[in-house]
Amino acid sequence: MSTEQVLSTPTAGVAKQLSIHPLSPLTSSEISAAAGLIRGLYPSKTDLQFKTITLEEPAKTHLAPYLDAEYHGHSVGRIDRKAFVNYYIRNTDKFHEAVVNLTQRRIDSHFRLGPNKHSPGDGEEVLLVEKVALEDERVKAEIAKLQLPEGTVIISDPWIYGSDGIHDDRRMYQCFLYMRDPMNSSDADSNHYALPLAISPVIDAEQFKVIRIDFLPTGNDHTTKETQPYKVQPPNEYTPEHQELRTDLKPLNVIQPEGASFTATKTGETGEIIEWQKWSFRVGFNAREGMVLYDVRYDGRSLFYRLSLSDMSIPYADPRHPFHKKAAFDLGDVGAGVMANNLKLGCDCLGSIHYLSGLLSNSKGEPTPMENVICVHEQDNGIGWKHTNYRTGRAAVVRNRELVVQSIITVSNYEYILAFIFNQAGMIEYEVRATGILSTQPIDEGVEVPWGTVVHPGVLAAHHQHIFSLRVDPMIDGHNNRLVVDEVHPMPRNDFNPHGVGYVVEETVVQESCGLDLDFDVNRTFVIQNNAVKNPINGKPVAYKIHAPPFQKIVADRDSFHYKRAEFADHNLYVTKYRDGEIYAAGKYTNQSRGGEGVRAWADRKENVKDTDLVVYVQFGLQHVTRIEDFPVMPCEVIKVALKPVNFFERNPAIDVAPSNQEFNRSTLVAEQHKQPAVSAVVGEKGEVCCSSKL
Numbered sequence: 001m002s003t004e005q006v007l008s009t010p011t012a013g014v015a016k017q018l019s020i021h022p023l024s025p026l027t028s029s030e031i032s033a034a035a036g037l038i039r040g041l042y043p044s045k046t047d048l049q050f051k052t053i054t055l056e057e058p059a060k061t062h063l064a065p066y067l068d069a070e071y072h073g074h075s076v077g078r079i080d081r082k083a084f085v086n087y088y089i090r091n092t093d094k095f096h097e098a099v100v101n102l103t104q105r106r107i108d109s110h111f112r113l114g115p116n117k118h119s120p121g122d123g124e125e126v127l128l129v130e131k132v133a134l135e136d137e138r139v140k141a142e143i144a145k146l147q148l149p150e151g152t153v154i155i156s157d158p159w160i161y162g163s164d165g166i167h168d169d170r171r172m173y174q175c176f177l178y179m180r181d182p183m184n185s186s187d188a189d190s191n192h193y194a195l196p197l198a199i200s201p202v203i204d205a206e207q208f209k210v211i212r213i214d215f216l217p218t219g220n221d222h223t224t225k226e227t228q229p230y231k232v233q234p235p236n237e238y239t240p241e242h243q244e245l246r247t248d249l250k251p252l253n254v255i256q257p258e259g260a261s262f263t264a265t266k267t268g269e270t271g272e273i274i275e276w277q278k279w280s281f282r283v284g285f286n287a288r289e290g291m292v293l294y295d296v297r298y299d300g301r302s303l304f305y306r307l308s309l310s311d312m313s314i315p316y317a318d319p320r321h322p323f324h325k326k327a328a329f330d331l332g333d334v335g336a337g338v339m340a341n342n343l344k345l346g347c348d349c350l351g352s353i354h355y356l357s358g359l360l361s362n363s364k365g366e367p368t369p370m371e372n373v374i375c376v377h378e379q380d381n382g383i384g385w386k387h388t389n390y391r392t393g394r395a396a397v398v399r400n401r402e403l404v405v406q407s408i409i410t411v412s413n414y415e416y417i418l419a420f421i422f423n424q425a426g427m428i429e430y431e432v433r434a435t436g437i438l439s440t441q442p443i444d445e446g447v448e449v450p451w452g453t454v455v456h457p458g459v460l461a462a463h464h465q466h467i468f469s470l471r472v473d474p475m476i477d478g479h480n481n482r483l484v485v486d487e488v489h490p491m492p493r494n495d496f497n498p499h500g501v502g503y504v505v506e507e508t509v510v511q512e513s514c515g516l517d518l519d520f521d522v523n524r525t526f527v528i529q530n531n532a533v534k535n536p537i538n539g540k541p542v543a544y545k546i547h548a549p550p551f552q553k554i555v556a557d558r559d560s561f562h563y564k565r566a567e568f569a570d571h572n573l574y575v576t577k578y579r580d581g582e583i584y585a586a587g588k589y590t591n592q593s594r595g596g597e598g599v600r601a602w603a604d605r606k607e608n609v610k611d612t613d614l615v616v617y618v619q620f621g622l623q624h625v626t627r628i629e630d631f632p633v634m635p636c637e638v639i640k641v642a643l644k645p646v647n648f649f650e651r652n653p654a655i656d657v658a659p660s661n662q663e664f665n666r667s668t669l670v671a672e673q674h675k676q677p678a679v680s681a682v683v684g685e686k687g688e689v690c691c692s693s694k695l
Contacts, residue, residue: 024271035365162325290336332590515571564595
């Protein structure tokens with residue numbers, strides 16, 4: 001495989017008018033300044049534990065006209081830079097939220113949050129929890145009962161505690177213990193998920209001490225047992241040195257001898273503009289959502305104000321304590337930015353690659369660089385469009401070149417490969433590839449259960465769902481948009497439709513904020529329109545439609561905490577009226593949350609969403625019925641959502657893409673031209689029609 005790195009061009013054009021763009025992620029000096037202003041509220045020796053210091057995005061009423069003026073080269077006013085800050089007074093439950101005005105060097109708002117509002121975890125805290133769990137004397141005593149071989153290494157996987165309403169008001173972690181292969185305990189990459197233990201310490205996240213030890217059920221009911229000597233099973237490793245690798249695969253190189261077709265323009269210390277094939281957009285990065293796209297335009301026309309992965313929920317199927325609380329909210333509980341991988345040349349992206357780095361904060365309020373967390377590259381995705389005139393044998397064909405903006409997050413055992421994919425025909429796809437290692441638990445030999453699959457001797461992988469919510473903030477030729485529901489219905493059999501083959505598309509305008517579901521029996525499709533702008537050819541409103549794959553919505557019942565907390569997971573789509581600050585579909589604080597503060601609650605306001613500034617939340621996902629082929633590491637499961645133009649252009653927008661040919665593509669085999677016999681009719685001088693055959 002061949003790769004090369006693409007560097008950013010310097011800041012250019014109107015972006016020079018401000019040293020820091022209103023949408024650029026916070027700079028290192030801004031992070032430090034925000035932390036300093038918060039510290040100034042307390043006596044000098046007060047120990048603060050910062051959780052989040054990130055950009056507080058400007059109000060849309062100020063930012064939307066700013067972006068439009070900026071794009072068209074007009075003068076822009078000043079918008080104050082602000083930071084959103086979460087922090088604790090360390091080793092207490094005193095959790096605070098603040099907005100710091102960095103331009104004015106003042107604190108605009110500051111308050112302590114109430115009960116059941118908990119911060120996300122972070123890397124430093126997780127390492128401390130691991131240490132506390134393994135150093136606890138009661139935990140050590142239980143491990144000793146296992147009678148493991150000398151030198152065995154024990155691993156602790158901290159999980160956000162979850163919610164069940166039973167003595168769970170304080171912030172806690174539930175740790176699941178594993179062991180490395182005792183015959184190879186020095187290998188830090190040994191797959192410990194193949195050797196789970198039944199000991200599960202619970203950690204208080206204020207005082208950081210073990211408050212109890214749960215013992216995991218290992219049979220087919222709720223029964224737990226005293227710790228007994230452990231029967232060590234064989235390992236199940238995933239790293240290449242433990243495999244007999246294939247030797248018959250030839251190299252496949254991605255070579256771009258003239259470099260990439262996109263440009264990346266830095267706009268200060270943080271933030272970049274990407275331009276490619278009539279597309280332009282800004283790329284941001286924050287702790288919770290990871291990569292965010294702003295001001296997405298095609299050929300100068302506005303399409304989307306903001307695009308991001310808003311939330312995800314992974315509820316598990318095992319009904320027994322403590323597994324009944326397993327429902328990870330990976331973005332809200334930790335953060336896609338916090339968990340983002342450093343992407344390496346030649347591994348995660350191919351071709352001419354441009355990397356974007358991020359800047360987050362640590363618990364001391366200091367800036368923390370996150371290198372190479374986003375990669376931008378082009379890829380070939382087969383044929384874009386083609387037609388062969390069988391009468392002449394001439395083929396017109398173009399390749400489907402795509403621009404990929406990708407980030408990868410590791411959530412302890414799991415990986416998610418997240419990508420926005422742009423094509424030359426005006427379409428955007430959001431793609432998720434789920435891979436990594438299953439979250440495992442111990443099971444007795446010879447036992448089977450219907451809520452999971454045995455994937456290795458003594459190892460159960462419980463079934464679970466992956467439910468994602470993509471936040472789409474549209475501006476289809478402007479901010480006043482509507483959502484319509486298209487359905488295909490048969491025409492009644494009558495004199496007009498005597499053969500019963502006719503069918504029509506029926507369109508319904510959504511009037512109020514609500515949740516909606518797909519119905520494939522009527523080809524139900526959701527379309528975002530601008531009714532004030534009509535296509536000049538057919539007079540229809542310009543629009544983009546949403547292609548979302550079918551998936552089983554949340555299975556947990558309506559009274560469960562899984563259901564209450566995952567507010568987005570019960571409908572394929574939610575539409576709400578835009579309000580500043582309403583970004584996260586499960587609510588701002590998901591750690592041990594109770595629900596009632598996310599998109600379901602916003603939709604219940606029943607506000608007008610017709611021809612106004614609306615937001616759409618698109619849900620998609622997969623029901624992961626685990627299988628042995630998912631272990632020791634899972635092949636990628638791929639799911640996509642597409643945003644596709646409908647009557648937005650006057651014809652195929654990719655019609656001007658240069659044709660594909662062998663000289664350009666450098667393929668090594670050329671197929672013979674295919675030409676069929678044809679018959680054509682020619683109109684003569686007097687209107688007569690003559691037929692001729694061409695062979």
